[in-house]
Amino acid sequence: MTNPLTTRKAPKETNVKTALRVIEIIEIYAKECRPLALSELAKLLNAPMSSCLALIRTLVSLGYLYETNRRAGYYPTGRLLAMAQKISAADPVLERIYPSLEELRNITNETVVIGKLNSNHKVLYLEVLPSLNPIHYVAIAGEQKEINANSLGKALFSTLNDNDKEDVLASIPFHAFNKKTLSGKAAFIQDIKASLERGWFANFGESMPDVGALAWPVALSGSHYAISIAGPLYRIQANLEDFAQKLRVISTFIENSA
Structure with missing residues (x-):
């Protein structure tokens, strides 16, 4: 039957x-x-x-x-492509902040990424503005990254309440991409605290050995996003404080203009 x-x-x-x-x-x-x-x-x-x-x-x-x-x-x-471009152009969040992201890309000459945590506790790249420099970080919108080895992931994790943080920590596999990857919960939490104190979240070769990135969270329409500046590790580290300041200025402008 x-x-x-x-x-x-x-x-x-x-x-x-x-x-x-x-x-x-x-x-x-x-x-x-x-x-x-x-x-x-x-x-x-x-x-x-x-x-x-x-x-x-x-x-x-x-x-x-x-x-x-x-x-x-x-x-x-x-x-x-035509359908994808039409959909992307009407994105309710990106449509408002794209000029600011573009300005950040232009004044740093590095790749700029905006991301958000998705339901499986990974970072989802919503938009990627590639650097015009011949040697630059390459990524595409729609990619998903592990939180613990990603500057956006760290920035987004910092915005969660205590209960949500515990849920996320319980789900993070803490994959070791290389020797620089944060090895566990204690190291990750310590990195988050240090990042909040200094004013930027970083990924210095933790996912890819020669790639670096700085990130900072942004509150938009009652939800949390994060923006990063990514590029060759040597360029990110050489311009660390300058990039961090520019990132925070643009992030504050976006929040105040939303």
Whole structure:
């Protein structure tokens, strides 16, 4: 006899899986940057050819993919970029503060990132303004980072109440990315206290050996965000106090103007 509860759940689970597959296809193209044949996509997705074909046909019919040549593979059209740009331009938070982030990027000539804690207690990069310097920190919006090895994560952690801090600390795996990564709860808490006293949160090669970053939290519309200046470690350390001052000035301006 069929279980009615199982029957009702099946369509929803299928829809979620399909939505996930579409996102995975987009991420695969972002990584591969080349036309992909159906068989390649199916392999990269670890999905049956039949279900992959159905997804591809749907995306082609909606104008998000096109066949570059017969049997040569499929590639995204400009429609995907156009939709993404339209969505990004209307972001209720970024729309107001983007000029300030852009100014911070220009006066430091380093990459500027704004982020927020997401529900799984990781830092979500909401926007990345890359430096115009040929050698600079490279990141993309949508990336997620571990709190303990990220300047934004430390800044955001400092804004939590005591109960939320305990919940986050219990969930942090404290992965050791290298020898500079903070090794545990006690070291992390001590770093947060020192950061608040000196007026900036830092990541000096804790996630990537040659990358440094400074961050400071910002309160916007009743929620907490954080802004960072990131770049080659030697440049961040050489301009430490200057960058920290500029970061705090811009952060204060954003809060007062919101």
